[in-house]
Amino acid sequence: MPRLSAGDPAPDFTLPTADGGTVTLSDLRGSHVIVYFYPAAMTPGCTTQACDFRDSLGSLQSAGYRVVGVSPDTPERLAQFAEAEHLTYPLASDPQHQVLEAWGAWGEKTLYGKTVVGVIRSTVVVDPDGIVELAQYNVKATGHVAKLRRDLQLA
Template sequence: MTQRLAVGEPAPQFSLRNQDGDVVSLEDLAGERVILFFYPQAMTPGCTTQACDFRDNEASLLAAGYTVVGISRDAPEKQSAFRDRDALPFDLLSDEDKSVHLAYGAWGEKNSYGKVVTGVLRSTFVIGPDGTIEHAFYNVKATGHVAMLRKKLGLD
């Protein structure tokens, strides 16, 4: 299992291609508050629920000063299809070699339908303007997660 990040730690740096093939780096977002969410696979039911929940809350999150970014192991082409299909207004980054998943502790053992498997741990991180972890949520549920996050951020 990978090491989990703790509040106050520096967020691991990354540079990944987005749904358009452009490189997006955490460094590009310096000075902003970032909500970085890891999801297992584009266009699956749970991941669609999660991404659409962020989509439906994005305007209020932006108004509160948060930039939303999603990461999965899907190729940029699949991220593009996901973004287009569900009108997702934020970047979806491709971590095909799972290096960023590992750096954030979003890869490891989990229970899936009664079996222990290794894979993506649905996780969300709030990164402060100074580049440190403000919140780290591991093994979150696709449904209701954004509402819980909004409460933790004092937005509701």
């Protein structure tokens, strides 16, 4: 799958969310949006990453950033995850991988020494006009939000 780069238009999407609603990227225009893609709710690495975003949400929002998490989990599973971890930003469900593929976050990766196809842990920052500002692929779950804050000069 092709990956997004700075300067690319961010592919629009509308996905169901954990709270029973939907999130549409174009509805968030006017704000910077951090879209992060993760493999599975309620797994150790994904929980670490989600909680890091949760713990940084106030400072990210005060700097003009919105956060959206996307995984192939069902909305019901995402609702359980959001409740268990007190996540207050949108968690979006992409079980058909259409958005994951369009954003370059689905494809071959190495897992425990084997090549598999699945979610590539990725983060894309979209500017207020819908243009990719920053795209990071194969990110680490632990410490990623702190690195992202440094990269965005928010640290």
